[in-house]
Amino acid sequence: MASALQPQSKDSLSRFKLKRTLDLLASKEGRGTELITLYVPPDRQIHEVMSQLREEAGTATNIKSRTTRKNVLDAIEKTMQRLKLFKRPPPNGLVIFCGAIPQNGPGTERMETYVLEPPEPIRVYLYRCDNRFHTEPLLEILREKDTFGIILIDGNDAVVATLRGRRADIVKEMTSGIPGKHRAGGQSARRFERLREAEVNQYYTRVGNHANEILGQIQDLKGLIVAGPGPSKYDFEQGEYLNYELKKKIAATVDISYVGEQGLDEVLEKTPEILRGVRFLEEKRIVQRFLYEVGHDTGLASYGESEVRKALESGLASTLLLSEKLNMTHVTVRCRLCDFKEDRLLSPHEVPKLEIDLGSTQCEKCNNPTLVVEKKDLLDELVEIAEAKGVDIEMISAETEEGQQLLKGFGGIAAILRYAKTG
Numbered sequence: 001m002a003s004a005l006q007p008q009s010k011d012s013l014s015r016f017k018l019k020r021t022l023d024l025l026a027s028k029e030g031r032g033t034e035l036i037t038l039y040v041p042p043d044r045q046i047h048e049v050m051s052q053l054r055e056e057a058g059t060a061t062n063i064k065s066r067t068t069r070k071n072v073l074d075a076i077e078k079t080m081q082r083l084k085l086f087k088r089p090p091p092n093g094l095v096i097f098c099g100a101i102p103q104n105g106p107g108t109e110r111m112e113t114y115v116l117e118p119p120e121p122i123r124v125y126l127y128r129c130d131n132r133f134h135t136e137p138l139l140e141i142l143r144e145k146d147t148f149g150i151i152l153i154d155g156n157d158a159v160v161a162t163l164r165g166r167r168a169d170i171v172k173e174m175t176s177g178i179p180g181k182h183r184a185g186g187q188s189a190r191r192f193e194r195l196r197e198a199e200v201n202q203y204y205t206r207v208g209n210h211a212n213e214i215l216g217q218i219q220d221l222k223g224l225i226v227a228g229p230g231p232s233k234y235d236f237e238q239g240e241y242l243n244y245e246l247k248k249k250i251a252a253t254v255d256i257s258y259v260g261e262q263g264l265d266e267v268l269e270k271t272p273e274i275l276r277g278v279r280f281l282e283e284k285r286i287v288q289r290f291l292y293e294v295g296h297d298t299g300l301a302s303y304g305e306s307e308v309r310k311a312l313e314s315g316l317a318s319t320l321l322l323s324e325k326l327n328m329t330h331v332t333v334r335c336r337l338c339d340f341k342e343d344r345l346l347s348p349h350e351v352p353k354l355e356i357d358l359g360s361t362q363c364e365k366c367n368n369p370t371l372v373v374e375k376k377d378l379l380d381e382l383v384e385i386a387e388a389k390g391v392d393i394e395m396i397s398a399e400t401e402e403g404q405q406l407l408k409g410f411g412g413i414a415a416i417l418r419y420a421k422t423g
């Protein structure tokens with residue numbers, strides 16, 4: 001089923017960035033129960049939170065292990081220092097992760113503090129002291145952005161519902177009122193079928209009208225999920241019951257066992273897959289557009305690090321496509337004495353060796369052992385240029401065939417241009 005969802009443009013980037021940070025935070029482990037997680041929703045008073053932290057610090061003085069006690073108290077102290085910088089929470093609230101993280105085995109802990117402003121308002125207030133950081137509520141936000149419409153339908157019942165994040169609300173429930181498949185005595189089979197068809201048609205029309213009205217009011221409806229246990233869902237979505245706008249937003253047709261609350265739960269269970277599927281369709285479409293420009297030699301495609309960098313800097317690029325799997329470091333080797341400069345693209349694991357090697361390498365221009373290294377994550381660097389130039393950025397996963405093609409065939413870096421290059 002084709003889906004005609006709006007491209008997410010910068011959205012995929014902010015999500016990717018947040019997700020990358022959260023992955024990093026989730027991978028960190030404390031020596032003991034000594035990592036602080038603090039979620040402050042926008043309507044919380046800072047001084048209330050401060051006083052709770054003071055209480056937590058009081059409780060922490062009872063911790064038996066001397067090291068753990070010290071680490072917890074330090075972390076609470078640091079958290080309070082950061083919190084004090086705010087008169088009130090930012091519009092979307094505030095999340096602080098703070099704690100002593102072993103850098104290289106036990107005894108090498110270093111205090112790390114992360115202050116995040118979520119991309120959407122957080123609703124929970126949460127204080128946790130654990131051996132890990134609690135990133136789940138923020139991960140939830142990543143999923144919560146989009147509103148979907150859901151229509152559950154079978155021959156007897158129909159439900160129109162909305163889905164935002166993991167919250168589903170039933171807006172309208174209907175029954176077909178169509179009697180069972182047994183005809184009354186004396187009725188001809190053909191007449192019975194005709195009547196029945198008319199009734200089914202009326203029922204679908206009624207469901208369609210309600211769906212059009214309810215879902216049509218939702219701004220930025222991301223997509224529509226049609227679900228049901230039998231063939232009704234297909235008859236309904238293929239017929240002329242939904243208006244054109246809604247029809248082209250159908251993102252998935254899902255098999256479930258029941259209509260009603262239980263059916264809605266089934267859809268919810270499947271939404272992560274469905275939403276991933278929706279994004280994959282978008283990604284496929286974006287990459288296919290790029291491949292079309294390459295294949296037809298329109299001059300509107302650019303790929304490879306240096307070409308794309310040029311296209312970005314000159315303002316020629318309109319959309320930047322980056323593979324999420326792009327993991328390269330842009331290394332610049334410079335001489336401190338002369339103007340020697342060399343750019344290299346390396347895998348991050350190759351960088352330490354280069355740094356060691358350069359310690360005993362002479363500058364090829366002035367022969368002094370004065371080479372230094374500057375490094376930057378290539379993805380971050382390209383994103384920065386693109387943001388500065390107002391270019392749409394699409395992060396493309398490697399989970400579709402097209403995503404693999406972008407990664408393997410084009411080094412994970414490509415751009416669609418505003419107009420064809422001349423000369």
Ligand SMILES: [Zn+2]
Nearest residue numbers: 335338363366
């Ligand atoms: Zn030199």
